[in-house]
Amino acid sequence: MRDSTNPSFISISHLSKEYPNDRKVIGDLTFAATAGEFVSVLGASGCGKSTLLKMIAGLSPVSSGSIQIDGMNPTNAREIMSFVFQDPTLLPWRTVAGNVELALEFEGLSKALRRTRIESVLKLVGLREVSSYYPRQLSGGMKMRVSIARALATTPRLLLMDEPFGALDEMTRNRLNEELLALKDAQGWTTLFVTHSISEAVFLSDRIVLMSANPGKVHEEIAVPLPARRTAELRSEPAFLSLVGKVSCALAAIPS
C-alpha cells in the first residue's frame, strides 16, 4: 500500500462512452478511489457498470473524459491490475495450476519462479489439493476460487471484479466474500467490485457507488462505516442490516 498517501489511486473524470449507434452508455461520470479502498458499484442492469469496469481495464475504448490509475492510462496500468470476470473464464485444457500459471506466463516469469508463485497462491486460496484437477472436475465455487487465484498470482495493486459471485449459491457466495476480505486484509489491493447483491456490497465495501442509467453516471455514494475486520457474524448485526436497508432504499429511489 505504498500509495496510501495519494488521495486518488483511481481517478475518473467526465467519462463518457457512446456506441456508434449513438447509444450513450456512460455520460459524464466522475469518480475517485484511494489506494487500498474496496468500492462496490451497484445499479440497475444496463446502467453501464460492466462497461465502466471494462473501460478502466482498457478493454473498451473511452469516448471522452479520462481514466487515470496511479497516474497511468488503462492500457499501461494493466501491469498492476487483474480482472475477475463474471464467469470463471478458465481454460478447460489446463489444470488448476496451469490456469494460474497462464497469468504468470503473460508476465514473462521464469518457470522456476512461476512454480513457487503458483504454489503460494494456491495455498493462499486453499486449492493446493486440487492443483492437478481440470476445471470440469471442480464445483462452481472452486472454479471461481481458481479465477481469483489467477488474478492474485501477479500480485496486482488493483482488482477489478465484475459480478464474480453472481452465479453462485448464497452459502458459497458468503463464504467466498469472507475469504476475499481476508485475502484483501493480507495483501491490501484496491478493489472495484460490480455486483447486484446489496448485502454483498455492504459486507465487502468501504464505500458503495450507486449508478443511475441512461446514461450511466454516479448517482450517490454511500460510506460503509462497519469495522475493518468483518466476519460472518456481521451479517446478523443491526448496524449491517440497517445499512442494507439504507442502500436498498437509495437504490429504489433512483429514477429509472
Next chain:
Amino acid sequence: MSLASLRLPFLVFCVFVLLWQVIVTFFKVPDYLVPSPLQIAALIPARIGDLTSAFIITGGEALGGFLSSAIVGVAVGMFFSVSAIIRRCLYPYVVLLQTIPIIAISPLILLWLGNGSLSVLCISFLISLPAVIVNATQGLISVEINLLNLFRMGNATVPVILFKLRLPHALPHIFVGLKIAAGASVVGALVGETFAGTSALGAGGLGYSSIYALSQLDTPYLFALILTSSLLGLLFFFAVVILERRMVGKWHESILGDRLE
C-alpha cells in the same frame, strides 16, 4: 465404447454372414453375382499379396490426402481466425469448394498432374479439405469473449492468443473435421483411382483393382477388395479417434461424456 458393448453387434454380424452363406448355397446363386462368404474367405489368403499391395498403394494416397487436408485445413482456419477480412473474402469459396462435385473436376486434375498416385492424392485432398477448414474455423473463432479479454489483459500478442487460446479451444472442432476427412480421404482415393489409377506399380490400388476385377467378372475378388477398402476406412477413422482421446480426452466433455454412460 468397450469390448463388451461390441458383443451384440458382433453377434449380428455372425448371423448375417451365416444367412448369406445359407441363401447363396440354398438358392445356388452364381459366383459372379454373389459369391459365398466361404469362397471369399478362401480367396483372401490366396491373393493376400495382391490385396496387401493394393491396400498399401491406396492407403498411401489416402494418407497423403488426409494429412495434407489436415495441415492445409487447419492453417487456412488459422488465417481465417486471425483476420475477419480474409475470412469474409474467402470463406464463401470454401463453401463453394464443398458444393463442387470434386469428381467433376477430376479430369482437370488428370490433365494437369497426369495419371498416377499424385492425381489420386490430390483428389483425396480436395474431397477432405472443406470439412477440416469449416470445422477448424468454427472452433478457432468461437472463443468466448471474456477469455479473449483475459488474454488482452495480459497484453498477449496475436500468435500467443492463437496458440495458447484459439488452437486448443478449437481442438474438439478440428477433430470433428478430421473424422469426416478420414472417411472422405479414403473415398477420395478409391474414387480417384477409378479415374487416375495406374497399374504401373504392381496391380494398382484398391479402386483401380476393383474396376479391373469388375471387367474380369472376378466378383469374389471384388468382394475381397471391398472388405479391404472397408478395413482401410475403419483404420483411418479409429486412428483419428485414438488421437482425439489422447489430445482432448482429459478435458473435453464430448469424450468424458462417453465414459459416464
